[in-house]
Amino acid sequence: MKKASLKDIAQQAGVSTALVSYVLNGKEKETRVGEAIAQKIRLIAKELNYQPNHLAKSLRSGKTYTIGLIIADISNPFFANIARVVEDEAKKNGYTVIIGSCDEHAEKSWDLLNVLINRQVDGFIIVSCEGSESQVHYLKERNIPFVLLDRHFPEIQTDFVATNNYKASYDAGIHLIRSGYSKIGIMAYKSNMYHMEERVRGYKHALRDNHIEFDDSWLKEVHFENMESEVRTAIDEVLASGQRVEAMIFATYGLAINALKYINELRLQVPSDLAIVSFGQAEVFDLYYCPITYVRQPLEMLGKTSVEFLLKKLKNPEEGMKQILMEAKLIARESSKAKTAITAPPTPHDHS
Amino acid sequence: MKKASLKDIAQQAGVSTALVSYVLNGKEKETRVGEAIAQKIRLIAKELNYQPNHLAKSLRSGKTYTIGLIIADISNPFFANIARVVEDEAKKNGYTVIIGSCDEHAEKSWDLLNVLINRQVDGFIIVSCEGSESQVHYLKERNIPFVLLDRHFPEIQTDFVATNNYKASYDAGIHLIRSGYSKIGIMAYKSNMYHMEERVRGYKHALRDNHIEFDDSWLKEVHFENMESEVRTAIDEVLASGQRVEAMIFATYGLAINALKYINELRLQVPSDLAIVSFGQAEVFDLYYCPITYVRQPLEMLGKTSVEFLLKKLKNPEEGMKQILMEAKLIARESSKAKTAITAPPTPHDHS
DNA sequence: ATAACTTGCTTAATCGTTTAAACTAAATAT
DNA sequence: ATATTTAGTTTAAACGATTAAGCAAGTTAT
Numbered sequence: 001m002k003k004a005s006l007k008d009i010a011q012q013a014g015v016s017t018a019l020v021s022y023v024l025n026g027k028e029k030e031t032r033v034g035e036a037i038a039q040k041i042r043l044i045a046k047e048l049n050y051q052p053n054h055l056a057k058s059l060r061s062g063k064t065y066t067i068g069l070i071i072a073d074i075s076n077p078f079f080a081n082i083a084r085v086v087e088d089e090a091k092k093n094g095y096t097v098i099i100g101s102c103d104e105h106a107e108k109s110w111d112l113l114n115v116l117i118n119r120q121v122d123g124f125i126i127v128s129c130e131g132s133e134s135q136v137h138y139l140k141e142r143n144i145p146f147v148l149l150d151r152h153f154p155e156i157q158t159d160f161v162a163t164n165n166y167k168a169s170y171d172a173g174i175h176l177i178r179s180g181y182s183k184i185g186i187m188a189y190k191s192n193m194y195h196m197e198e199r200v201r202g203y204k205h206a207l208r209d210n211h212i213e214f215d216d217s218w219l220k221e222v223h224f225e226n227m228e229s230e231v232r233t234a235i236d237e238v239l240a241s242g243q244r245v246e247a248m249i250f251a252t253y254g255l256a257i258n259a260l261k262y263i264n265e266l267r268l269q270v271p272s273d274l275a276i277v278s279f280g281q282a283e284v285f286d287l288y289y290c291p292i293t294y295v296r297q298p299l300e301m302l303g304k305t306s307v308e309f310l311l312k313k314l315k316n317p318e319e320g321m322k323q324i325l326m327e328a329k330l331i332a333r334e335s336s337k338a339k340t341a342i343t344a345p346p347t348p349h350d351h352s
Numbered sequence: 353m354k355k356a357s358l359k360d361i362a363q364q365a366g367v368s369t370a371l372v373s374y375v376l377n378g379k380e381k382e383t384r385v386g387e388a389i390a391q392k393i394r395l396i397a398k399e400l401n402y403q404p405n406h407l408a409k410s411l412r413s414g415k416t417y418t419i420g421l422i423i424a425d426i427s428n429p430f431f432a433n434i435a436r437v438v439e440d441e442a443k444k445n446g447y448t449v450i451i452g453s454c455d456e457h458a459e460k461s462w463d464l465l466n467v468l469i470n471r472q473v474d475g476f477i478i479v480s481c482e483g484s485e486s487q488v489h490y491l492k493e494r495n496i497p498f499v500l501l502d503r504h505f506p507e508i509q510t511d512f513v514a515t516n517n518y519k520a521s522y523d524a525g526i527h528l529i530r531s532g533y534s535k536i537g538i539m540a541y542k543s544n545m546y547h548m549e550e551r552v553r554g555y556k557h558a559l560r561d562n563h564i565e566f567d568d569s570w571l572k573e574v575h576f577e578n579m580e581s582e583v584r585t586a587i588d589e590v591l592a593s594g595q596r597v598e599a600m601i602f603a604t605y606g607l608a609i610n611a612l613k614y615i616n617e618l619r620l621q622v623p624s625d626l627a628i629v630s631f632g633q634a635e636v637f638d639l640y641y642c643p644i645t646y647v648r649q650p651l652e653m654l655g656k657t658s659v660e661f662l663l664k665k666l667k668n669p670e671e672g673m674k675q676i677l678m679e680a681k682l683i684a685r686e687s688s689k690a691k692t693a694i695t696a697p698p699t700p701h702d703h704s
Numbered sequence: 705a706t707a708a709c710t711t712g713c714t715t716a717a718t719c720g721t722t723t724a725a726a727c728t729a730a731a732t733a734t
Numbered sequence: 735a736t737a738t739t740t741a742g743t744t745t746a747a748a749c750g751a752t753t754a755a756g757c758a759a760g761t762t763a764t
Contacts, residue, residue: 369722
């Protein structure tokens with residue numbers, strides 16, 4: 001049982017394919033199709049269970065109603081969730097999303113870009129990874145519509161939807177300071193991506209504004225590829241140093257997870273041995289014995305808005321550039337609980 | 353700067369599009385294209401940065417090199433990970449994957465199926481949800497290639513790749529019994545899906561084979577839509593009953609997460625107040641203060657094999673039916689630690 | 705009575721690719 | 735000298751849809 005095409009319907013109805021196309025696209029009025037024939041065509045279409053061939057439609061119209069979503073790291077639940085939001089929102093508007101993860105590799109990102117361009121996606125939503133500036137320029141040159149999501153390049157003029165990372169990190173710092181911590185570290189990726197730099201900058205300014213002198217040993221930068229071992233070393237270092245930190249901000253979910261694993265191994269107690277604030281969000285943060293304070297980014301809004309921007313641009317390519325920074329919200333939990341004056345350290349919980 | 357087509361190249365080279373097509377598809381030998389012209393065509397193609405139009409190719413060939421992946425619930429990290437595996441494996445073979453989640457709703461699954469059929473996917477990999485039997489029959493009737501993944505319908509003859517859930521659950525039961533527990537409950541979805549029934553059956557047989565009489569109050573069936581509140585009730589019940597359970601098997605990841613949240617609220621201690629074994633796998637299980645014993649399904653293998661089966665079928669539609677059940681592995685951790693004879697309950701850890 | 709609409713339909717080009725078949729000119733065979 | 739091969743290339747149909755333009759009736763206007 002082959003799939004029915006317009007031609008099949010036309011044959012059965014004894015008319016040309018043009019008529020069938022008109023009727024099935026609801027253009028019978030403008031194109032003056034006879035009422036009787038229209039009825040007949042609709043009936044036959046139903047009988048044959050006609051489903052239009054999207055390929056043919058797209059080839060003709062130049063629109064595929066498909067969006068390419070390139071994500072820097074889909075194993076990060078924050079991105080996984082944002083991908084869902086994008087997908088849902090796109091579906092609501094009749095678009096299909098093709099998702100690809102480049103696992104923080106610019107090269108893989110290039111591949112994805114090309115594959116998706118060949119597949120004629122109408123536009124892109126991209127969570128950029130380090131070193132992908134040339135790809136952004138490429139898209140701009142070819143006039144391929146796209147919106148950067150969550151991460152952007154301040155030196156390249158593009159549409160983007162992102163979080164105010166400076167502010168988020170500043171708030172995290174202030175929160176820890178208000179909770180009585182003063183030796184506060186931060187762990188981030190070794191990267192010159194803007195969103196990462198902003199997180200570090202916000203943290204530093206929070207210290208500065210509270211007259212805490214930043215100590216170089218408090219900033220730990222870790223390579224994404226070698227995260228597990230470098231996180232361990234970093235934790236060892238911040239705890240051993242003369243300027244031993246009491247609290248730590250983790251600039252990403254992955255860093256926090258790896259750190260928590262190690263902290264568990266070391267039988268350290270959160271927050272008494274080390275207070276914690278993390279970026280990202282996930283079930284783990286709730287279920288950890290000491291729920292983790294985290295920066296909640298406006299995930300839904302970020303996803304929805306990126307789709308909205310892109311669709312507007314697809315409808316009207318002349319549309320002006322759109323850029324928006326959204327505010328994150330600090331969700332305070334026990335992992336950053338206010339330090340009580342001077343207490344004997346509680347007995348660590350038995351993990352054996 | 354418009355995208356270059358075969359025609360553009362042909363014009364520049366002063367030849368017909370046929371020649372260009374032959375050369376760019378490596379058919380120059382069979383079709384006897386002159387060496388000089390071939391060179392010229394390749395050069396121009398490179399200069400124009402020619403990228404073939406996948407739509408046109410697909411329309412002509414009837415193959416899109418696209419697989420539809422329909423997942424029952426993408427928010428479950430097990431499925432999210434399996435989706436990644438499928439995507440990677442497909443990409444290796446030159447296929448693109450379009451993912452959709454039906455969130456355990458058969459209706460949504462129908463929509464997805466139709467959308468993807470219209471998009472001319474070459475075949476499907478499907479994690480079925482309850483009530484989607486008719487969809488499976490539909491695919492069979494239309495001869496649309498597909499492989500069921502993780503869940504299947506024993507009464508419908510199809511290709512499938514799944515876990516031996518009976519065995520996995522049986523092993524989980526045995527493990528708990530060996531660890532000294534005898535009042536063992538199980539929490540599952542209220543569902544007549546085969547994989548769910550098998551998990552309950554395996555558990556019951558483990559009890560039976562060890563002469564433990566199953567108590568009806570030990571089986572808690574929860575509706576997916578109303579999970580949060582029903583899990584709480586269920587936990588309350590199994591703890592309050594005359595036959596108070598000492599251990600609990602959670603048939604899915606979602607159930608376990610919700611239960612753990614509630615157990616934390618109740619300040620209950622795992623495993624002393626309640627030992628736990630769960631299906632599914634995720635970071636949470638590692639990071640929980642008492643690492644959770646879980647059934648590790650062969651995620652990688654499941655995903656890879658499903659792609660392999662489907663691609664074989666796409667290459668040769670006459671290929672026989674393929675069905676495979678893979679074994680899961682129980683990863684024993686502290687949440688199901690052997691019960692020590694008779695001990696005073698340890699002071700619950702301070703969660704405040 | 706004839707020009708000018710209206711109605712209801714068909715024709716044919718187009719999107720970008722593939723590929724069987726046809727064609728031409730040169731080379732080889734008889 | 736003529737028939738047959740071979741090499742190198744073009745033509746044109748096809749995939750399934752859309753849509754501007756054309757055409758043949760019938761209707762209305764003048």
